[in-house]
Amino acid sequence: MLSYIIRRLIIIIPMALLVVTVTWILIRMAPGSFYSSEKKLPPAVEANIKKKYGLDKPVLQQYGILMGNIIRGDFGDSLKYEGQSVNEIIRRHFPYSATIGILAYLLALAIGLTAGIVAALKQNSAFDYGSMSLAMLGLSVPNFVLGPILVLIFSLWLFWLPPARWGGASSLILPVITLAAIYAAYIARLTRAGMLEVMRSDYIRTARAKGLSEWKVLLKHAVRGGLIPVVSFTGPALAALLAGAVVVEKVFAIPGLGNIFIQSIFNRDEPLTLGIVAFLSILIMVFNLLVDVSYAFLDPRIRYE
Amino acid sequence: MEQQQEVVKGASLWRDAWKRLLKNKLAVFGLAVMIIMVVAVTVGPAIIRWTTGYTYDFIPPDGDLIKSFPPSLQHPMGTDDSGRDILARVLQGGRISLMVGVISTLVSLVVGVSYGATAGYLGGKIDNFMMRVVDIIYAIPYILLVIVLLSAFGGQNAPGWIQSISGALGSGQGLSQIILLFFALGLVSWLTMARVVRGQILSLKNQEFVMAARATGVSTPAIIFRHLVPNALGPVIVYATLTIPSVMLSEAFLSFLGIGVQAPFASWGSLAADGIKNISVFPWQLIFPGVTMALTLFSLNFLGDGLRDALDPQTRKF
Amino acid sequence: MIETNGHILTVNDLRTYFQTEDGVVKAVDGITFTLAKGETLGIVGESGSGKSVTNLSIMRLIPEPPGKIVSGDIIFDGIDVRKLSIDDVRSIRGKRIAMIFQDPMTSLNPFLKISTQLMEVTELHLGHTKAQAHRHAVKMLETVGIPDAANRVNSYPHEFSGGMRQRVMIAMALSCDPELLIADEPTTALDVTIQAQILELIKDLKARMGTSVILITHDLGVVAGMTDKIIVMYAGKVFEQAPTRELFATPANPYTKGLLKSVPDPAHEEGTELYQIPGLPPDVAHLPPGCPFSPRCERAEDVCHREFPPFVQINENHWSLCHFAKEVYAESVRERAAANLSETQIESHPLA
Numbered sequence: 001m002l003s004y005i006i007r008r009l010i011i012i013i014p015m016a017l018l019v020v021t022v023t024w025i026l027i028r029m030a031p032g033s034f035y036s037s038e039k040k041l042p043p044a045v046e047a048n049i050k051k052k053y054g055l056d057k058p059v060l061q062q063y064g065i066l067m068g069n070i071i072r073g074d075f076g077d078s079l080k081y082e083g084q085s086v087n088e089i090i091r092r093h094f095p096y097s098a099t100i101g102i103l104a105y106l107l108a109l110a111i112g113l114t115a116g117i118v119a120a121l122k123q124n125s126a127f128d129y130g131s132m133s134l135a136m137l138g139l140s141v142p143n144f145v146l147g148p149i150l151v152l153i154f155s156l157w158l159f160w161l162p163p164a165r166w167g168g169a170s171s172l173i174l175p176v177i178t179l180a181a182i183y184a185a186y187i188a189r190l191t192r193a194g195m196l197e198v199m200r201s202d203y204i205r206t207a208r209a210k211g212l213s214e215w216k217v218l219l220k221h222a223v224r225g226g227l228i229p230v231v232s233f234t235g236p237a238l239a240a241l242l243a244g245a246v247v248v249e250k251v252f253a254i255p256g257l258g259n260i261f262i263q264s265i266f267n268r269d270e271p272l273t274l275g276i277v278a279f280l281s282i283l284i285m286v287f288n289l290l291v292d293v294s295y296a297f298l299d300p301r302i303r304y305e
Numbered sequence: 306m307e308q309q310q311e312v313v314k315g316a317s318l319w320r321d322a323w324k325r326l327l328k329n330k331l332a333v334f335g336l337a338v339m340i341i342m343v344v345a346v347t348v349g350p351a352i353i354r355w356t357t358g359y360t361y362d363f364i365p366p367d368g369d370l371i372k373s374f375p376p377s378l379q380h381p382m383g384t385d386d387s388g389r390d391i392l393a394r395v396l397q398g399g400r401i402s403l404m405v406g407v408i409s410t411l412v413s414l415v416v417g418v419s420y421g422a423t424a425g426y427l428g429g430k431i432d433n434f435m436m437r438v439v440d441i442i443y444a445i446p447y448i449l450l451v452i453v454l455l456s457a458f459g460g461q462n463a464p465g466w467i468q469s470i471s472g473a474l475g476s477g478q479g480l481s482q483i484i485l486l487f488f489a490l491g492l493v494s495w496l497t498m499a500r501v502v503r504g505q506i507l508s509l510k511n512q513e514f515v516m517a518a519r520a521t522g523v524s525t526p527a528i529i530f531r532h533l534v535p536n537a538l539g540p541v542i543v544y545a546t547l548t549i550p551s552v553m554l555s556e557a558f559l560s561f562l563g564i565g566v567q568a569p570f571a572s573w574g575s576l577a578a579d580g581i582k583n584i585s586v587f588p589w590q591l592i593f594p595g596v597t598m599a600l601t602l603f604s605l606n607f608l609g610d611g612l613r614d615a616l617d618p619q620t621r622k623f
Numbered sequence: 624m625i626e627t628n629g630h631i632l633t634v635n636d637l638r639t640y641f642q643t644e645d646g647v648v649k650a651v652d653g654i655t656f657t658l659a660k661g662e663t664l665g666i667v668g669e670s671g672s673g674k675s676v677t678n679l680s681i682m683r684l685i686p687e688p689p690g691k692i693v694s695g696d697i698i699f700d701g702i703d704v705r706k707l708s709i710d711d712v713r714s715i716r717g718k719r720i721a722m723i724f725q726d727p728m729t730s731l732n733p734f735l736k737i738s739t740q741l742m743e744v745t746e747l748h749l750g751h752t753k754a755q756a757h758r759h760a761v762k763m764l765e766t767v768g769i770p771d772a773a774n775r776v777n778s779y780p781h782e783f784s785g786g787m788r789q790r791v792m793i794a795m796a797l798s799c800d801p802e803l804l805i806a807d808e809p810t811t812a813l814d815v816t817i818q819a820q821i822l823e824l825i826k827d828l829k830a831r832m833g834t835s836v837i838l839i840t841h842d843l844g845v846v847a848g849m850t851d852k853i854i855v856m857y858a859g860k861v862f863e864q865a866p867t868r869e870l871f872a873t874p875a876n877p878y879t880k881g882l883l884k885s886v887p888d889p890a891h892e893e894g895t896e897l898y899q900i901p902g903l904p905p906d907v908a909h910l911p912p913g914c915p916f917s918p919r920c921e922r923a924e925d926v927c928h929r930e931f932p933p934f935v936q937i938n939e940n941h942w943s944l945c946h947f948a949k950e951v952y953a954e955s956v957r958e959r960a961a962a963n964l965s966e967t968q969i970e971s972h973p974l975a
Contacts, residue, residue, distance in 0.1 A: 019444045026445070026453045124688070133331075136610075140602035142554055144561045145577050145595035148584045202729040208684055209724075210744050210795070211716035220743070224734040246448075247561060251581070262562060265452050273449070281444045300779040301733055328644060 005293060012285045019281040020070060020274050024063065027270055066274075075275035080267045086275035089260065094279075097256035100248065101241035103176045105234075108183035113230070115184075116191025120199060120226075121218065131188060138185030147178040147251040175252040179245050183237060190233055195226035224298055231298065235291035239284040322539075325615040332611020338604035346399035353393050376589055385579065385590055395594050398571040402598065405487055405556045405572065406549040406605075412491025413552070414545055417498025422529045422537075424499070425506030436503070439496050447493040447555070448562075454489040455482075455564060483566055486559070490552050501544050505537035539616040546609035550602040557598065573598035630698075631802055631835045632658040632681070637695035639673075639680045642688060645908040650676040650690070652859040658803070663829065663836040665846030665867070667882070668856035669904045674839045677856075678805045682720060683712045700802065718748035721796035725808035727788035731780040737764075738776045741795050748799045763794040767824060786817035793824060800832060807839045822849060843886050847871065852940070855879050858905045858915035861934070865941040872959055875935070875943035875952035877922045914946065922947060 050056045057065075069076060075086035115135070119128040151174060198204060199222055207221040246258040257276065264272035296302045326332050385391055424435040442450075509515065510533060518532050534541075557574025559565035561581075566572040573594045580591030639651040651673040658664050666674040679685050680692050683704060697704040699720065704712065724730040732740055741763060742756035751759060757776070764772035767790040780788055789809060796804060806825060810818035826849060829836050838849055846853055846867070853870045855863040855878065863876040874880050884898040902919035905911075911918060917927040926946050935948035945951060 015441075015444070018441055022441060023445055023449065026449060030453045030456045136603055136606050137599070140550065140606055141599040142557050142561075142574070142577070142595070142602075144558070144581060145591065145599065148581050148591055149595070152584055152588055202724060202726060203732040205684060206722075206724060206730045206792075206795075207732065209682060209716055209722040211713040211718060211747060212743065213710075213713060216743075221732050221735070247558065250561075261446070262448065265449055277446065277449070280446065284444060299734060300736075301781045325644070 001293075001296065005289065008289045008292075012282060012289075015285060016278050016281045017067065017070065020278050021063075021067075023274060023277045024066065024270075027268070027273060028059070070274070070278065075278070076271040078264075078269055078272045080264070080269045080272070086271050089272060090257065090275060090279055093255055093257045093260050094242075096254055097245070097249070097258060098242050100172060100175050100179060100254065100256070101238070101245065103172065104179035104245075105183060105238055105241055107176060107180040108187055111180070111184040112187025113191055113227075115188040117195055117218070117223075117226075119188070120192045120195035121214070123196065128192075132192065135185040135188040138181045139189075141181070142247075143178050143182060143245075144247045144251060146181055147174070147248060150174050150178060151251075171252075175248050175254060178251070179241070179248045183241070186233060186237070187230055190229045191227065194229045195222060198222045198226040201225070228295070228298060231291055231294055235287040236284060239280070239287040242283060322612075322615040326611050329611040329614060331607045332615075335604035335607035335611065338600060339608060342399065342601055342604070343403065346396050346403060349396035350393060350400075353390070353396065376593075385576075385587075391576070391590065391593055394571050394576060395573070395597055398566075398573050398576050398594065399597065399601075401483060401566055401570060401572040402553055402556065402574065402601075405483075405490060406553040408487040409490040409494060409552040409556075410545055410548045412488055413494040413498055413548060414541070416492065417495035418502050418534060418541060420495065421499035421502030422506050422534055425503035426510055426525070426529050426533060428507075428510075432503070436500075439499055443496055448559075450493045451489045451555075451559060452564060454492065455485060458485055483570060486556065486565060490555055490559075494548055494552055494555070498541070498544055498548065501540055502534075502537055505540055506533050509533055509536055543609060543613040543616060546605065546612050550605040550609075553598070553602060553605075573601075628657075629659055630657045631660045631662075631700055632837075633696070633698040634677075634681065635696040635698070637677065637680060637697065638693045639676050639685055639690060640693050641690045643908060645906075648908045649859045649910075650907065651680065653695075654854070654856070654861050656854055656861075656864065658835050658837065660802075660835055661829075661833050662852070663838060663850045665850035665853040666837060666839045666856060667841065667843055667846060667853060669841055671858075671904050671907060672856040673859040673907075674856050675807055676859075678722070678807060678837060678839060681805065682716055682722060683707075683709070684716075714748070717744050717796075717801075718799045719801050720803045720805065721799070721801040723789070723792050723796050723804070723806045723809045726812045727785055727792050728812065730792060731788055733780055735779075736776075737778055737780065737783075737791055741776070741791070741798060744795060744798050759798060760794075763798050764791070766797070766828070767791070767794040769794070785813055786820065789813060789817075789821050790824065793821075793828070797828060797832065797834070801834060803835045803837070804829070805837045805839070808841070809838075810845060811840070811842070818845075825849070843882055855882065858907055858910060860915065860944055861942070862916070862945075863941075863943045865937075869941055873952060873955040875937050875941060875948045875955065876945050877920050877947075877951055878916050879943075880951065880955070881921075914944075922951070 047056070055062065073087070078084050078086055078089055081089065115131040119125075119131050122128055154174060204217060204222055207217045212220070245256070246262050248254065249256040249259045261273070261276045261280075263269075264276065326336075385394065420435065420439075424432045506529075515528060515532055518528050523532070553574075556565055556572060557577065560572055560574035561578040563578070566575045568575075576594035577591055577598065580587070580589075580594060583590050634657075635655050637651055637654045638649070641648040641650050654673070654677055656664065666677065668674045676685065676690075681697055681699070681704065683692075685692060692705060695705075699715065702715075704715070707715075731737075738757060738760055741760035742751070742753065745751040745756045745759050746753070749759075761772045761776050764776055769775055769787060769790055775783075780791070783791065793809075804825075809825065810821050813821060822845065825836065825838075828834070836849075838846055840846055850867050852866045853864070854861055855870075855876065857878055863870065863874065863879045865875075870879065871883065874883060878900075881898070881900040885900060900919055901921075905915050905918075911928065913926070913928040913930055914920070914923070914932045917923040920927060924946070930946070932944050932946045933948075934942055934944050936942050937948060937952050941952075943952070
């Protein structure tokens with residue numbers, strides 16, 4: 001088990017480098033560059049800029065230098081925010097994204113699991129249809145529509161909550177709800193489907209034939225198998241949430257990582273883009289590893305050698 | 306529970322699935338809404354122009370400072386900042402949104418099915434390599450891919466065939482950007498489809514009918530596309546139905562970021578994105594396009610779910 | 624308390640229907656039987672004949688909806704099971720009536736240790752502490768012949784073979800010393816050699832503990848040496864009901880005769896084809912108007928296709944659902960007599 005985890009952790013580094021490489025190729029494939037978005041520069045100035053950022057060197061050499069720095073954990077300075085290192089920018093903005101991300105996922109788990117389990121137990125009841133229609137609605141309303149509508153209702157009409165900006169717990173409520181909606185919907189659907197599948201299985205019939213109460217059947221026998229799909233979903237979902245939710249950050253003016261990332265792409269801020277992509281891909285792989293490890297604890301049949 | 310044995314009846318698999326679909330009220334609701342929506346965006350703009358004279362890009366010439374009016378009899382969904390009729394724009398935007406959904410899904414279908422079927426059928430090292438490639442593309446934020454595709458091939462860089470399509474449709478730059486968007490979105494949405502198809506092919510390829518085809522000397526591409534792919538069609542159709550709403554959401558997201566559909570063209574996403582700016586004063590600018598889009602996605606999702614239940618014999622247990 | 628006449632179980636005109644997309648499936652449509660203390664009843668039929676549903680109904684384990692027990696009495700030791708609250712049913716399940724299911728691979732929870740799954744039964748019904756329950760679990764595993772039980776009790780189901788898992792199921796079912804054991808195709812999923820061992824184990828434990836048993840199977844070979852009486856089911860109906868020896872010797876229903884003929888026996892001559900009942904099991908949602916077996920019955924006449932057959936009493940304990948029950952019975956008696964005259968090998972017949 002331990003050796004499996006170590007092997008997986010070791011693979012993460014070359015995989016991340018590979019992703020960064022592909023990203024770099026993509027950025028270089030796109031026409032234009034950081035400085036070309038400005039007005040047409042005099043050739044001398046352009047040559048100076050190129051020299052400053054090492055763009056005058058052959059492409060392969062540029063790639064080599066880049067990779068060398070990245071392996072040492074140095075993504076360089078942002079082009080747009082001069083004098084600020086990429087690592088510093090990520091460190092500064094990540095906590096905002098992480099805070100609303102984790103809160104949103106906890107909320108989504110609480111709502112999704114409850115709704116999914118109850119809907120599965122009371123299959124075809126009014127609650128089942130109601131909650132599943134609501135979940136479908138959650139999947140169908142784009143969050144840039146949901147967010148502003150929530151702001152409209154709770155901030156502009158009812159004056160209950162602040163509309164935007166960071167500051168105090170109350171400013172977190174609307175962004176977290178907006179972000180949680182779609183995840184709660186996914187989790188509710190996954191939970192319901194997983195529980196229904198398990199509740200049909202032979203071993204649940206055995207548990208009932210033993211005379212166990214429905215709650216005991218559910219909590220002791222069904223939950224483990226039924227929640228495996230939710231566990232699989234949690235890895236990538238949590239990684240995506242921590243990395244920042246672009247729309248919610250934009251709608252609620254939260255200085256999170258997601259927006260910084262999008263801006264870096266628009267700004268052709270190559271070091272910043274590469275840094276965030278590397279961070280993101282490591283995050284995804286670590287969370288996927290955590291999911292795989294947790295399978296082994298959930299299901300005794302799974303063994304990692 | 307014992308599975309009740311059924312005597313084989315004349316009805317085919319597809320007719321059975323259709324019958325089951327029609328018994329699913331939510332799926333029928335979804336289907337009905339989609340039919341209405343398609344009819345509305347097809348003939349709606351013409352009807353509005355004929356009855357009221359408004360088009361999606363008609364800007365009234367008078368000099369009022371405020372041109373965005375709330376819903377009224379004349380403008381059932383109100384007007385936008387420039388005084389354009391929102392209903393006309395929503396219907397026109399629906400054309401583009403639905404086309405994004407359908408065309409991008411078709412693109413993803415072609416790429417994903419070919420890729421997944423090839424990987425699954427060839428197996429071994431080639432399969433392994435092809436699926437690792439998919440893993441790596443998965444790890445790259447799709448937004449980056451789309452932006453690169455859009456900027457690399459946008460504007461003057463658009464491939465000749467896209468320019469000639471938009472030229473033939475009688476519109477310039479704006480339209481070719483939209484066509485490019487169809488392909489860009491399709492080219493980032495095929496990954497899951499490839500996985501679904503590969504899984505299907507892996508489980509099918511060792512069955513007798515494939516052995517038989519191979520034994521009689523049928524070529525590999527023919528085995529893949531004539532024997533294997535048609536048998537994997539059920540899950541492919543289900544997944545394609547669910548790709549349509551997700552692609553439409555992606556388009557809306559891109560429009561929200563300002564890199565999707567550009568004015569004077571509109572999509573539901575770009576209309577909603579425009580509406581957000583004025584949410585406190587002119588909420589109808591967001592609410593109507595937003596709700597129309599949500600209703601459409603809602604219906605498509607229910608339809609997709611219904612198709613899955615109808616085509617998946619697993620759910621046929623009591 | 625209801626008068627039991629020494630019967631542990633009385634089932635009277637039980638009907639369990641399922642609402643499906645094809646309409647109402649009458650999975651069990653009027654079954655009546657009694658089971659005396661210590662007796663073994665075999666229920667035989669093809670899949671879909673309603674034999675499993677009968678027993679799930681007794682345990683009130685029919686999923687509702689789509690299923691429903693629409694009528695009939697289930698009297699267990701003087702208690703009307705249908706009238707009990709679900710909590711009272713639970714106090715019977717696993718304690719006084721226990722079940723073994725067909726597939727030991729899927730009937731044990733793959734996520735929980737064997738010990739947990741065994742212990743929870745006695746903790747629930749016998750009020751055992753953890754330590755008592757654990758000791759009892761080990762003892763039960765030893766009883767069903769699992770070697771090294773003290774260590775094996777801490778394993779997970781996937782660490783056992785199919786036969787061993789079925790032994791665990793039996794240990795679990797018998798841990799509270801139930802009065803009635805329902806074994807639903809307990810050997811179908813197992814290898815032939817293991818089958819015999821498991822049947823021997825059930826027979827042995829039954830003799831030791833005095834448990835009444837209902838043995839459900841599609842295999843007449845399995846019930847032959849195990850049961851006191853047999854019910855043959857087809858399309859949710861009881862087709863024939865008789866003491867085991869009599870049913871094998873002188874069946875009074877063409878369906879039973881077909882089943883008996885299709886059991887391979889060692890005396891079977893090489894080269895001759897094994898008998899097979901023609902046609903497919905019926906679609907229970909769309910039964911023909913007459914006798915449900917008539918489309919497959921070699922003896923069927925016009926009346927069989929037209930009218931539903933009567934349930935004919937042949938003698939005190941022998942019933943048959945057939946328009947020609949008496950004739951078929953008489954025929955069987957003649958064949959039997961002829962066979963007795965010609966050779967006296969019936970005693971060595973594997974099914975007799």
